[in-house]
Amino acid sequence: MKAFQKIALFLALLIALSACRGQPFEDPPRFVQPNMHYQEKFRYQQENPFFEDSRADRLPVEGTVSRGNLQTDHAYYEGVDSDGDYVTSIPADLDRSFLMRGKERYDIYCTACHGGTGDGDGIVSEYGLVAPTFHDDEALEWEDGRIYSAIYNGYETMQSYRHKIPVEDRWAIVAYVRALQISQAADEDAIQRLGLDLNEIEVADASEGE
Numbered sequence: 769m770k771a772f773q774k775i776a777l778f779l780a781l782l783i784a785l786s787a788c789r790g791q792p793f794e795d796p797p798r799f800v801q802p803n804m805h806y807q808e809k810f811r812y813q814q815e816n817p818f819f820e821d822s823r824a825d826r827l828p829v830e831g832t833v834s835r836g837n838l839q840t841d842h843a844y845y846e847g848v849d850s851d852g853d854y855v856t857s858i859p860a861d862l863d864r865s866f867l868m869r870g871k872e873r874y875d876i877y878c879t880a881c882h883g884g885t886g887d888g889d890g891i892v893s894e895y896g897l898v899a900p901t902f903h904d905d906e907a908l909e910w911e912d913g914r915i916y917s918a919i920y921n922g923y924e925t926m927q928s929y930r931h932k933i934p935v936e937d938r939w940a941i942v943a944y945v946r947a948l949q950i951s952q953a954a955d956e957d958a959i960q961r962l963g964l965d966l967n968e969i970e971v972a973d974a975s976e977g978e
Contacts, residue, residue, distance in 0.1 A: 845935055847913035847920060854913030860939045870944030873937045877929060886948040897925070902945055903952050915942045 810816050810824035819826070839845040844859045860866065875884075883889040886902035893899070901907060919938045922928035933941070 843913075844939075847916035849913075854911035854917065856911050856913070858912050858939050858943055860936065860943075862943055866940055867943050867947060869937065870940030870942070870947075873933060874941050874944045877933060878941065881926070885952065886945060899926075902949055908949060908953075912942050912946070915945055 812825060814824040815822050816824040841859075842848055842850065843855045847855055849855055879890055881888070881890040881892050881897070881899035882902065883899075888899045888901035890899060916938055917923075918926060919929050919933060919941060921930070929938070
């Protein structure tokens, strides 16, 4: 290595080591583009005197739809048809995994009020709150869209779960509610067709009541 190259390497090393001062940097930083660092802006929930209501947060322009949320299929997203009537069938493919998903979501969001079997005997009933049963004559006549609407819009004292439960899971819960209704109304022939022993079921029911 030539002497010039050695000197250049030494100077470069010296400059690099001089940057390691071992103490906080007291001089103000140098901004290449200060306009990007010191820009006029308002953070969320700050006051903005430019607007009449002095709010920095603004509502979306009327008619604005966020990307991917153009929900024109009212039957799927709201449970009603073009006339505003409840749909009578679930607008989704029904299979075992879909039903099991509905059971999982039902156990999380619904059992506290409606109970594990849909009898309306959830734990809230011990505190004076009343939830409807899914097994009386009126509930058996409910359209699938009506059950979905209760989840989507809320019903009487029941709050809306539209922001907590995704659309597909709402329909999965509806499917599971229907399964609960069918299971409670099953006759002896239906139980035997499923390969179940009615005597064992009766013994299990009796032991649970003790």
